[in-house]
Amino acid sequence: MKIYLNEKPAEIDAGMTLAELVASMKPDADVRIINGHPVAAPDILLQQDDRVTLIKRGEIPSFEDLEFLLTTRHTPLIHQQLKTKHVGIAGVGGLGSQVAIALARSGIGSLTLVDFDVVEPSNLNRQQYFIDQIGLPKVSALAENLRRINPYVKVTAHCEKVSEMNLCQLFGTVDLLVEAFDDAGQKAQLCRSFLQHFPDRYLVAASGMAGYGTANRIATKRINRRFYLCGDDTSAARPGHGLMAPRVGVVAHHQANAALRLLLNLEPETDNDDPDN
Amino acid sequence: MILTINGQAREINQVGTLADLLAQLQLSPERVVVELNGEILCADQLGANALSPGDKIELVQFVGGG
Numbered sequence: 421m422k423i424y425l426n427e428k429p430a431e432i433d434a435g436m437t438l439a440e441l442v443a444s445m446k447p448d449a450d451v452r453i454i455n456g457h458p459v460a461a462p463d464i465l466l467q468q469d470d471r472v473t474l475i476k477r478g479e480i481p482s483f484e485d486l487e488f489l490l491t492t493r494h495t496p497l498i499h500q501q502l503k504t505k506h507v508g509i510a511g512v513g514g515l516g517s518q519v520a521i522a523l524a525r526s527g528i529g530s531l532t533l534v535d536f537d538v539v540e541p542s543n544l545n546r547q548q549y550f551i552d553q554i555g556l557p558k559v560s561a562l563a564e565n566l567r568r569i570n571p572y573v574k575v576t577a578h579c580e581k582v583s584e585m586n587l588c589q590l591f592g593t594v595d596l597l598v599e600a601f602d603d604a605g606q607k608a609q610l611c612r613s614f615l616q617h618f619p620d621r622y623l624v625a626a627s628g629m630a631g632y633g634t635a636n637r638i639a640t641k642r643i644n645r646r647f648y649l650c651g652d653d654t655s656a657a658r659p660g661h662g663l664m665a666p667r668v669g670v671v672a673h674h675q676a677n678a679a680l681r682l683l684l685n686l687e688p689e690t691d692n693d694d695p696d697n
Numbered sequence: 698m699i700l701t702i703n704g705q706a707r708e709i710n711q712v713g714t715l716a717d718l719l720a721q722l723q724l725s726p727e728r729v730v731v732e733l734n735g736e737i738l739c740a741d742q743l744g745a746n747a748l749s750p751g752d753k754i755e756l757v758q759f760v761g762g763g
Protein backbone atom coordinates (compact mmCIF):
# COMPACT_ATOMS: atom_id res chain seq x y z
CA MET A 421 0.00 0.00 0.00
CA LYS A 422 1.39 3.40 -0.96
CA ILE A 423 1.52 6.36 1.40
CA TYR A 424 3.56 9.55 1.42
CA LEU A 425 6.00 9.94 4.29
CA ASN A 426 7.47 13.44 4.66
CA GLU A 427 6.38 14.13 1.05
CA LYS A 428 8.12 11.05 -0.40
CA PRO A 429 6.22 7.97 -1.63
CA ALA A 430 6.65 4.95 0.63
CA GLU A 431 5.41 1.34 0.41
CA ILE A 432 3.96 -0.06 3.65
CA ASP A 433 1.98 -3.18 4.57
CA ALA A 434 -1.80 -2.76 4.63
CA GLY A 435 -3.03 -2.67 8.22
CA MET A 436 -0.04 -0.77 9.55
CA THR A 437 -0.75 1.72 12.33
CA LEU A 438 0.78 5.13 12.77
CA ALA A 439 2.60 3.89 15.89
CA GLU A 440 4.21 1.06 13.89
CA LEU A 441 5.26 3.49 11.17
CA VAL A 442 6.78 5.88 13.71
CA ALA A 443 8.63 3.01 15.44
CA SER A 444 10.15 1.79 12.18
CA MET A 445 10.83 5.10 10.40
CA LYS A 446 11.35 7.86 12.97
CA PRO A 447 11.12 6.71 16.58
CA ASP A 448 12.06 10.13 17.95
CA ALA A 449 9.20 11.95 16.16
CA ASP A 450 7.14 13.92 18.64
CA VAL A 451 4.76 15.55 16.13
CA ARG A 452 2.73 13.31 13.84
CA ILE A 453 0.53 14.78 11.11
CA ILE A 454 -1.79 12.82 8.83
CA ASN A 455 -3.30 14.62 5.84
CA GLY A 456 -2.73 17.99 7.46
CA HIS A 457 -4.15 17.10 10.89
CA PRO A 458 -1.97 16.62 13.98
CA VAL A 459 -2.74 13.17 15.45
CA ALA A 460 -2.53 12.46 19.17
CA ALA A 461 -3.63 8.78 19.21
CA PRO A 462 -0.81 6.73 17.63
CA ASP A 463 -2.87 3.52 17.13
CA ILE A 464 -4.72 5.01 14.13
CA LEU A 465 -4.81 2.73 11.06
CA LEU A 466 -3.05 4.13 7.98
CA GLN A 467 -4.97 4.32 4.70
CA GLN A 468 -3.86 4.19 1.05
CA ASP A 469 -2.44 7.58 -0.12
CA ASP A 470 -2.28 9.06 3.39
CA ARG A 471 0.22 11.91 3.60
CA VAL A 472 2.13 11.46 6.84
CA THR A 473 4.55 14.02 8.25
CA LEU A 474 6.76 13.03 11.18
CA ILE A 475 8.64 15.80 12.95
CA LYS A 476 11.06 15.93 15.83
CA ARG A 477 10.63 19.37 17.37
CA GLY A 478 13.72 21.57 17.02
CA GLU A 479 15.44 19.30 14.52
CA ILE A 480 16.80 21.14 11.47
CA PRO A 481 16.29 19.18 8.25
CA SER A 482 19.39 18.38 6.21
CA PHE A 483 20.09 20.43 3.10
CA GLU A 484 18.87 17.56 0.90
CA ASP A 485 15.67 17.06 2.91
CA LEU A 486 14.82 20.76 3.05
CA GLU A 487 15.54 21.16 -0.63
CA PHE A 488 13.29 18.21 -1.39
CA LEU A 489 10.50 19.65 0.78
CA LEU A 490 10.80 23.06 -0.93
CA THR A 491 10.93 21.47 -4.36
CA THR A 492 7.72 19.55 -3.81
CA ARG A 493 5.87 22.84 -3.27
CA HIS A 494 7.54 24.63 -6.19
CA THR A 495 7.70 23.64 -9.79
CA PRO A 496 10.91 21.53 -9.72
CA LEU A 497 12.49 23.18 -12.76
CA ILE A 498 11.93 26.62 -11.22
CA HIS A 499 13.63 25.61 -7.98
CA GLN A 500 16.65 24.32 -9.90
CA GLN A 501 16.97 27.68 -11.70
CA LEU A 502 16.47 29.89 -8.64
CA LYS A 503 19.06 28.12 -6.53
CA THR A 504 21.77 29.17 -8.98
CA LYS A 505 20.80 32.88 -8.76
CA HIS A 506 22.28 35.69 -6.70
CA VAL A 507 20.26 38.78 -5.76
CA GLY A 508 21.59 41.97 -4.16
CA ILE A 509 19.37 44.04 -1.88
CA ALA A 510 20.37 47.65 -1.29
CA GLY A 511 18.62 48.75 1.91
CA VAL A 512 16.93 46.27 4.26
CA GLY A 513 14.18 48.39 5.79
CA GLY A 514 10.48 48.01 5.01
CA LEU A 515 11.08 46.92 1.43
CA GLY A 516 14.37 45.05 1.60
CA SER A 517 13.64 42.96 4.69
CA GLN A 518 10.44 41.65 3.12
CA VAL A 519 11.95 41.10 -0.34
CA ALA A 520 14.76 39.07 1.27
CA ILE A 521 12.31 36.86 3.16
CA ALA A 522 10.13 36.25 0.09
CA LEU A 523 13.18 35.31 -2.00
CA ALA A 524 14.62 33.05 0.74
CA ARG A 525 11.28 31.24 1.04
CA SER A 526 11.28 30.84 -2.75
CA GLY A 527 14.64 29.06 -2.63
CA ILE A 528 16.94 31.72 -4.10
CA GLY A 529 20.58 30.57 -4.00
CA SER A 530 22.39 33.66 -2.67
CA LEU A 531 21.50 37.04 -1.21
CA THR A 532 23.79 40.01 -0.60
CA LEU A 533 22.32 42.45 1.93
CA VAL A 534 23.68 45.97 2.40
CA ASP A 535 22.49 48.56 4.93
CA PHE A 536 24.21 50.69 7.58
CA ASP A 537 21.17 51.12 9.87
CA VAL A 538 20.39 49.46 13.18
CA VAL A 539 16.92 48.20 14.15
CA GLU A 540 14.97 50.94 15.93
CA PRO A 541 11.61 50.64 17.70
CA SER A 542 9.96 52.81 15.02
CA ASN A 543 10.95 50.25 12.35
CA LEU A 544 8.73 47.55 13.80
CA ASN A 545 5.58 49.07 12.26
CA ARG A 546 6.52 47.66 8.85
CA GLN A 547 9.94 45.98 8.80
CA GLN A 548 10.57 42.28 9.35
CA TYR A 549 12.42 42.54 12.66
CA PHE A 550 11.55 41.57 16.22
CA ILE A 551 11.52 43.45 19.48
CA ASP A 552 14.53 41.51 20.78
CA GLN A 553 16.54 42.71 17.75
CA ILE A 554 16.31 46.43 18.58
CA GLY A 555 19.79 47.92 18.44
CA LEU A 556 21.28 45.20 16.19
CA PRO A 557 22.59 46.08 12.74
CA LYS A 558 19.68 45.39 10.38
CA VAL A 559 21.76 43.19 8.07
CA SER A 560 22.82 40.98 11.02
CA ALA A 561 19.26 40.73 12.35
CA LEU A 562 17.92 39.91 8.87
CA ALA A 563 20.65 37.32 8.22
CA GLU A 564 19.59 35.59 11.45
CA ASN A 565 15.89 35.72 10.51
CA LEU A 566 16.68 34.28 7.06
CA ARG A 567 18.76 31.53 8.66
CA ARG A 568 15.71 30.57 10.73
CA ILE A 569 13.60 30.32 7.54
CA ASN A 570 16.03 28.65 5.17
CA PRO A 571 19.56 28.06 6.47
CA TYR A 572 20.75 26.94 3.07
CA VAL A 573 20.46 30.34 1.37
CA LYS A 574 23.96 31.79 1.13
CA VAL A 575 23.63 35.20 2.81
CA THR A 576 26.37 37.84 2.68
CA ALA A 577 25.73 40.85 4.93
CA HIS A 578 27.52 44.21 4.74
CA CYS A 579 26.83 46.84 7.38
CA GLU A 580 27.88 49.86 5.37
CA LYS A 581 26.60 52.68 3.22
CA VAL A 582 26.32 52.01 -0.51
CA SER A 583 28.24 54.57 -2.57
CA GLU A 584 29.56 55.06 -6.06
CA MET A 585 32.93 53.89 -4.66
CA ASN A 586 31.88 50.49 -3.26
CA LEU A 587 28.97 49.64 -5.59
CA CYS A 588 31.02 47.31 -7.82
CA GLN A 589 32.70 45.59 -4.90
CA LEU A 590 29.37 45.02 -3.08
CA PHE A 591 27.17 44.01 -6.00
CA GLY A 592 29.70 42.95 -8.66
CA THR A 593 28.50 39.34 -8.76
CA VAL A 594 24.70 39.71 -8.45
CA ASP A 595 22.36 38.69 -11.27
CA LEU A 596 19.82 41.28 -10.16
CA LEU A 597 19.72 44.23 -7.75
CA VAL A 598 16.69 45.24 -5.69
CA GLU A 599 16.70 48.97 -4.87
CA ALA A 600 15.09 49.23 -1.43
CA PHE A 601 16.21 52.60 -0.08
CA ASP A 602 13.99 55.13 1.63
CA ASP A 603 15.26 58.51 0.39
CA ALA A 604 14.15 59.56 -3.11
CA GLY A 605 17.50 61.09 -4.04
CA GLN A 606 19.42 58.01 -2.93
CA LYS A 607 17.02 55.76 -4.86
CA ALA A 608 17.62 57.69 -8.07
CA GLN A 609 21.38 57.86 -7.48
CA LEU A 610 21.66 54.10 -6.92
CA CYS A 611 19.61 53.34 -10.03
CA ARG A 612 21.73 55.67 -12.20
CA SER A 613 25.00 54.18 -10.91
CA PHE A 614 23.91 50.55 -11.17
CA LEU A 615 22.45 50.91 -14.67
CA GLN A 616 25.62 52.64 -15.85
CA HIS A 617 28.09 50.24 -14.21
CA PHE A 618 26.28 47.01 -15.01
CA PRO A 619 24.78 47.28 -18.49
CA ASP A 620 23.76 43.59 -18.52
CA ARG A 621 22.15 43.18 -15.07
CA TYR A 622 18.58 43.58 -13.93
CA LEU A 623 17.39 46.31 -11.55
CA VAL A 624 14.05 46.32 -9.70
CA ALA A 625 13.36 49.62 -7.93
CA ALA A 626 10.42 50.97 -5.93
CA SER A 627 8.65 54.32 -5.67
CA GLY A 628 5.32 55.33 -4.14
CA MET A 629 3.93 53.30 -1.24
CA ALA A 630 3.11 55.59 1.71
CA GLY A 631 -0.23 55.81 3.47
CA TYR A 632 -3.24 53.53 3.33
CA GLY A 633 -4.83 54.41 -0.01
CA THR A 634 -6.05 51.60 -2.23
CA ALA A 635 -3.37 49.02 -2.93
CA ASN A 636 -4.83 48.54 -6.40
CA ARG A 637 -2.82 51.51 -7.71
CA ILE A 638 0.42 49.65 -6.98
CA ALA A 639 1.89 48.03 -10.08
CA THR A 640 5.08 46.75 -11.67
CA LYS A 641 6.13 48.91 -14.60
CA ARG A 642 8.75 48.22 -17.26
CA ILE A 643 11.10 51.18 -17.82
CA ASN A 644 13.37 49.27 -20.18
CA ARG A 645 14.48 45.69 -20.85
CA ARG A 646 16.36 45.41 -17.56
CA PHE A 647 14.91 48.17 -15.36
CA TYR A 648 11.56 47.79 -13.59
CA LEU A 649 9.77 50.05 -11.11
CA CYS A 650 7.21 48.89 -8.51
CA GLY A 651 4.82 51.15 -6.61
CA ASP A 652 2.07 53.69 -7.24
CA ASP A 653 4.59 56.34 -8.47
CA THR A 654 3.18 59.15 -6.34
CA SER A 655 2.54 58.35 -2.65
CA ALA A 656 5.53 59.96 -0.95
CA ALA A 657 6.26 59.45 2.73
CA ARG A 658 5.80 62.75 4.56
CA PRO A 659 4.58 63.95 7.97
CA GLY A 660 0.95 62.87 8.32
CA HIS A 661 1.32 60.35 5.47
CA GLY A 662 3.58 57.68 6.88
CA LEU A 663 4.76 54.30 5.74
CA MET A 664 2.54 51.42 6.83
CA ALA A 665 3.07 47.68 6.70
CA PRO A 666 0.37 46.70 4.16
CA ARG A 667 1.25 48.97 1.22
CA VAL A 668 5.01 48.72 1.81
CA GLY A 669 4.54 44.95 1.89
CA VAL A 670 2.57 44.96 -1.36
CA VAL A 671 5.34 46.92 -3.09
CA ALA A 672 8.06 44.68 -1.59
CA HIS A 673 6.28 41.60 -2.90
CA HIS A 674 5.82 43.22 -6.32
CA GLN A 675 9.59 43.63 -6.29
CA ALA A 676 10.21 40.06 -5.17
CA ASN A 677 7.85 38.69 -7.81
CA ALA A 678 9.36 40.87 -10.55
CA ALA A 679 12.80 39.61 -9.48
CA LEU A 680 11.69 35.97 -9.65
CA ARG A 681 10.13 36.47 -13.07
CA LEU A 682 13.23 38.19 -14.47
CA LEU A 683 15.48 35.46 -13.10
CA LEU A 684 13.23 32.89 -14.79
CA ASN A 685 13.36 34.80 -18.09
CA LEU A 686 9.71 35.86 -17.83
CA GLU A 687 8.40 39.38 -18.39
CA PRO A 688 7.33 40.96 -15.06
CA GLU A 689 4.84 43.45 -16.45
CA THR A 690 2.58 40.91 -18.17
CA ASP A 691 2.20 37.16 -18.10
CA ASN A 692 1.49 36.72 -21.80
CA ASP A 693 4.69 34.70 -22.13
CA ASP A 694 3.85 32.44 -19.23
CA PRO A 695 2.79 28.95 -20.33
CA ASP A 696 0.55 28.62 -17.24
CA ASN A 697 -1.58 31.67 -18.09
CA MET B 698 10.38 70.65 -31.05
CA ILE B 699 8.73 67.22 -30.72
CA LEU B 700 10.27 64.93 -28.09
CA THR B 701 9.10 61.48 -27.06
CA ILE B 702 8.84 61.57 -23.28
CA ASN B 703 7.94 58.33 -21.47
CA GLY B 704 6.57 56.94 -24.72
CA GLN B 705 4.40 59.96 -25.61
CA ALA B 706 5.20 62.52 -28.31
CA ARG B 707 5.10 66.03 -26.82
CA GLU B 708 5.71 69.50 -28.23
CA ILE B 709 8.32 71.10 -25.98
CA ASN B 710 9.62 74.60 -26.59
CA GLN B 711 12.32 76.78 -25.10
CA VAL B 712 14.50 73.94 -23.88
CA GLY B 713 18.10 73.41 -24.97
CA THR B 714 19.19 70.62 -22.65
CA LEU B 715 17.73 67.93 -20.39
CA ALA B 716 18.42 70.22 -17.42
CA ASP B 717 16.13 72.82 -19.05
CA LEU B 718 13.50 70.14 -19.71
CA LEU B 719 13.48 68.97 -16.08
CA ALA B 720 13.19 72.58 -14.92
CA GLN B 721 10.25 73.19 -17.27
CA LEU B 722 8.54 70.01 -16.02
CA GLN B 723 9.33 71.04 -12.43
CA LEU B 724 11.24 67.82 -11.73
CA SER B 725 14.13 67.73 -9.28
CA PRO B 726 17.23 66.37 -11.09
CA GLU B 727 18.47 64.53 -7.98
CA ARG B 728 15.29 62.46 -7.77
CA VAL B 729 14.97 61.56 -11.44
CA VAL B 730 16.65 58.85 -13.50
CA VAL B 731 17.03 60.14 -17.04
CA GLU B 732 17.47 57.94 -20.09
CA LEU B 733 18.21 59.66 -23.40
CA ASN B 734 17.87 57.49 -26.50
CA GLY B 735 18.49 54.35 -24.46
CA GLU B 736 21.42 55.67 -22.44
CA ILE B 737 21.26 56.41 -18.70
CA LEU B 738 22.80 59.79 -17.85
CA CYS B 739 24.61 61.00 -14.72
CA ALA B 740 23.17 64.02 -12.95
CA ASP B 741 26.08 66.17 -14.18
CA GLN B 742 25.49 65.23 -17.83
CA LEU B 743 22.00 66.75 -17.93
CA GLY B 744 23.19 70.25 -18.79
CA ALA B 745 25.82 69.08 -21.26
CA ASN B 746 23.92 67.47 -24.14
CA ALA B 747 21.78 69.58 -26.48
CA LEU B 748 18.38 68.03 -27.21
CA SER B 749 17.38 67.31 -30.81
CA PRO B 750 13.90 66.86 -32.29
CA GLY B 751 12.82 63.22 -32.09
CA ASP B 752 14.92 62.41 -29.01
CA LYS B 753 13.43 59.64 -26.90
CA ILE B 754 13.53 60.44 -23.20
CA GLU B 755 12.53 58.33 -20.21
CA LEU B 756 12.09 60.22 -16.95
CA VAL B 757 11.71 58.07 -13.84
CA GLN B 758 10.89 60.21 -10.85
CA PHE B 759 11.30 58.76 -7.37
CA VAL B 760 9.32 59.68 -4.27
CA GLY B 761 10.52 58.87 -0.76
CA GLY B 762 9.58 55.76 1.22
CA GLY B 763 10.84 52.23 1.66
